[in-house]
Amino acid sequence: TSYTGDATYFATGSGACGWDTTTNNNIVAVAESMFDQYGDSDPNNNPMCGKSITINYGGKSFPAVVVDRCTGCADGDLDYSQNMFEAIIGSTSIGRQTGVSWSFD
Template identity: 45%
Template sequence: MLSSLTLSVTLCLFALVSARPVIPRATDFTGGTGQGTYYDTGLTSCGKTYTDSDLIVALSHFFYDTYPGATANPNNNPVCGKKLTAHYQGKSVTVTVADRCTGCAMYDLDFTPTGFEALSDLSQFLEMLI
């Protein structure tokens, strides 16, 4: 099941924080807008199997595929296992990158239902400010 929600979310990948605007690049998840969704998990692009209660996230294939060190084998992508934290209206969730989202734009995130619910109700649409 794919669902979405309209929120403002600030995301930081790898604890990267910048007080000034930056140009988005593969290792920098600040600056830009995207949407958040949730999906039913299973075997991921990183080569591991997860459940919907795990706190993982799928990154856009644009970001995932261009991450420095990425090869043709998605299981060996160095972004796998990295953490990011999403914040929304006093709520936050830290999730681990474990999958690749082919239906996502550059700054979109696809959460597990549990990760999504940490920010908002599953019936909502997530509009993220990244």
């Protein structure tokens, strides 16, 4: 299954999965609606945590790992680490890029 949505970026740290992350990691947060449908009362145990995905944009593919849930994301959207956003989309001054596709590996 392939998803298409907006790309944004977030401040890294300890997210819903409970993992410490940095801006240098190739990490993403998926939409809250997607993340929560697989979880229980402890988000650290959510099976979405650690899932590998491939992002396709501008004719290139980029690997990433799910480490968080994005409360401001619609279905299909991804929230990227800052460095990953800059590598894939460009300057963070863009803020949001539409039409980015991705899939679980």
